[in-house]
Each structure stands twice: as structure tokens, then as C-alpha cells.
Amino acid sequence: MRCSVLRTAGELEVQERAVPRPGHREVLVRISAVGTCGSDVHYFRHGRIGHFVVRDPLVLGHEPSGRIVAVGTGVDTTRIGQRVSLEPGVPCRRCRYCHTGAYNLCPDITFFATPPVDGAFAEYVAIADDFAHPVPDHVSDDAAALLEPLSVAIWAHRRAGTGLGSRVLVAGAGPIGLLVAQVAAVQGATEVLVIDPDPDRRALAGAFGATAALDPAVDDPRDPDVDMDVDVFVDCSGAAPAVLGGLAAVRPGGVAVLVGMGADEMTLPVSALQSREITLTGxxxxANTWPAAVALAPSVDLDRLVTGHVDLDHVGDALSPDPAQVKVMVRP
Known part of the structure; x- marks a missing residue:
């Protein structure tokens, strides 16, 4: 099979590798589509994210969909031919986190495209059968792949406790921010404010369910005259000014959720967090989001996030940031 391999920062190579053989309770999936993510871009440009360092050649890509073409022992053969969305992190199933359902915190999780584990910019992958989630025919291959970032948005709102009547502020109108805004609306938020300095991204936010798209240069939440008083703040930017602005916008007793990956450290207004009893979490x-993502797929506009497609020979083009692109898909 062919796969796109990151040899070192900034250097990709298409290689021929053996097709994986599915092991016990595994399935072999012919990849149909893979979304490109900010983490893929970061590994491509810098060769590392925090303490995850690319030391050996690595296949990127962790937002895949495809079709099961073979099964290992212990898997029902009727699954062959099934269209699936792949949940890219398979946990150990034995640790305290797995046993309590928080398997995203499993210290031994095997996660696609996280060194040293290869990802899905390839023609085939093998994965545990229960992490290959069936998708209905009305969900396209691209949308099935984008159930992964949709799961990020679902998880953020589970952490936030967003519900009927919530007033939500989302910082950053990239793919995750747009999905966070849509999920907020689906879950019953009556106001969904999206703040982003880029006018094109603000226009997108309006098309993706935001009730208001704000310019931080005009509507700075830290300005005493700007009273947002939101129940939930979700940062999808990782930018310190956006985080600080969002915290200033949260009402007493509200919740702030950090999704975007930015600097390893930043200074926070601890006294304000304490005196206003704001819950801050990352x-x-x-974990356990794919059933909800499959069910929500018809209610959110996943396909409209897609602004381009590339093949394995042009993955580098997809990983070179272009402000005009929202989500570029790889079609192996």
C-alpha cells in the first residue's frame, strides 16, 4: 500500500509499505477520507508537540473514515463491506481510567499519528473492531471522517455542561470552533457568540450557527464596558489574549473550557477565578462520543467545512496553512 510518511520536520515522502494484517478482534479498513488537523500541521512544521517528538518516520492523520475489507479472529465476517468512522485512540482497557470510562486519560492509549504510532494518511489501517464505528448511508465519507473533530466539540460541551438556555462564547472560528458553535446550538444554547479577529472566519461563524460573530478589537471582553456575562466559555484558539478575554466574559459560577493548544504556560487571573467561583477545565x-457524533451528524453541517481535497502525493499542500481553507481532506 501507499502512505505519506513524515521523515523529519517539513519533509514528507510517499512510501510503499505492507498492508497491515488485522489481529484478534481487529478490522482492516480501506481508507476513504482523512481530515487534516492542526496537530498534523504542527508535527509537519516543527516535528513535535510538547513532549511528543517525531524521532522516527511517522504517518500522520487521525481523522479517518473508510470501509472494512477484512476482519481478524473474533470479528463477525458480516462486517466486511461496512462503512465506518474510526475513533483513532485505542486504550489499554485495564487501567483505572479505562475502568471508570475516562479512557481518553489512559496512559497507555495507542493514538493514531502520535509518535511513535502511525496514523491514517495511508491506503489501509488496522484497528480494534469496536473503535471502527458504523455510519449510515446519509453520512458522506468526508463527514464520517469529521466525526472525530465533532467528537472534540461534543466532549467540550460535556465538560462545560452546556444545555437549554445557555449563553455560550466560543473563541476561534477554525474548524473546531465552528463545530463547537454548532453543537452548542444543537444542545439548546439560546445565544452562541463566536469571537475571532479574522473577518472571513467571522463570516463563516454566522453561517455555522453563531447568533453573533464578534471582532475582539471592537468587542474586547476585557473592556469594562463590554458585559457578555456568558454561562460557558470555550477557547478553541490557544491564544492567551483570547483565553483571558473569555475568562473575563464568564458570569460568576460559570464554566470555562480550554480546547485550543497554545503555550505550555500562561498567567491567569486567579483571584477573579476564586472570587467569582468560575470552573476552569481543560x-x-x-471518550464515549462516537454514538452521539453519529446521531448529531445530520444536525450539523460537516460537509460544508470541507474546502479542498488532496491525494497522498500532495499531503504537504494540505499541511501548509492557507487562511482561505477551513478543512482539507486527504483521499488516499
Whole structure:
């Protein structure tokens, strides 16, 4: 099979490798589509994210969909031919986190495209059968792949407790921010404010369910005259000014959720967090979200996020940031 391999930062090579053989309770999936993510871009440009370092050649890509073409022992052969969305992190199933359902925190999780584990910019992958989730015919191959970032948005709102009547502020109108905004609306938020400095991204936010798209240069939440008083703030930017602005916008007793990956450290207004009893939490991937993502797929506009397609020979083009692109898909 062919696969796109990151040899070192900034250097990709299409290689021929053996097709994986599915092991016990595994399936072999012919990949149909893979979304490109900010983490793929970061590995491509810098060769590392925090303490995850690319030391050996690595196949990127962790937002895949495809079709099961073979099964290992212990898997019902009727699954052959089934269209699936792949949940890219398979946990150990034995640790305290797995046993309590928080398998995203499993210290031994095997996650696609996280060194040293290869991802899905390839023609075939093998994965545990229960992490290959069936998708209905009305969900396209691209949308099935994008159930992964949709799961990020679902998990953020589970952490936030967003519900009927919530007033939500989302910082960053990239793919995750747009999905967070859509999921907020689906879950019953009556106001969904999206803040982003880029006018084109603000226009997109309006098309993706935001009730208002704000310019931080005009509507700075830290300005005493700007009173947003939101129940939930979700940062999808990783930018310190956006985080600080969002925290200033949260009402007393509200919740702030950090999704975007930015600097390893930043200074926070601890006294304000304490005196206003704001709950501040992070997110790390997701757990038990695919059933909800499949069910929500018709209610969110996944296909409209897609602004381009490339093949394995042009993955580098997809990983070179272009402000005009929202989500570029790889079609192996």
C-alpha cells in the first residue's frame, strides 16, 4: 500500500509499505477520507508537540473514515463491506481510567499519528473492531471522517455542561470552533457568540450557527464596558489574549473550557477565578462520543467545512496553512 510518511520536520515522502494484517478482534479498513488537523500541521512544521517528538518516520492523520475489507479472529465476517468512522485512540482497557470510562486519560492509549504510532494518511489501517464505528448511508465519507473533530466539540460541551438556555462564547472560528458553535446550538444554547479577529472566519461563524460573530478589537471582553456575562466559555484558539478575554466574559459560577493548544504556560487571573467561583477545565481528546457524533451528524453541517481535497502525493499542500481553507481532506 501507499502512505505519506513524515521523515523529519517539513519533509514528507510517499512510501510503499505492507498492508497491515488485522489481529484478534481487529478490522482492516480501506481508507476513504482523512481530515487534516492542526496537530498534523504542527508535527509537519516543527516535528513535535510538547513532549511528543517525531524521532522516527511517522504517518500522520487521525481523522479517518473508510470501509472494512477484512476482519481478524473474533470479528463477525458480516462486517466486511461496512462503512465506518474510526475513533483513532485505542486504550489499554485495564487501567483505572479505562475502568471508570475516562479512557481518553489512559496512559497507555495507542493514538493514531502520535509518535511513535502511525496514523491514517495511508491506503489501509488496522484497528480494534469496536473503535471502527458504523455510519449510515446519509453520512458522506468526508463527514464520517469529521466525526472525530465533532467528537472534540461534543466532549467540550460535556465538560462545560452546556444545555437549554445557555449563553455560550466560543473563541476561534477554525474548524473546531465552528463545530463547537454548532453543537452548542444543537444542545439548546439560546445565544452562541463566536469571537475571532479574522473577518472571513467571522463570516463563516454566522453561517455555522453563531447568533453573533464578534471582532475582539471592537468587542474586547476585557473592556469594562463590554458585559457578555456568558454561562460557558470555550477557547478553541490557544491564544492567551483570547483565553483571558473569555475568562473575563464568564458570569460568576460559570464554566470555562480550554480546547485550543497554545503555550505550555500562561498567567491567569486567579483571584477573579476564586472570587467569582468560575470552573476552569481543560479537555484531552474525548471518550464515549462516537454514538452521539453519529446521531448529531445530520444536525450539523460537516460537509460544508470541507474546502479542498488532496491525494497522498500532495499531503504537504494540505499541511501548509492557507487562511482561505477551513478543512482539507486527504483521499488516499
Amino acid at each position: 479537555t484531552f481528546r474525548y
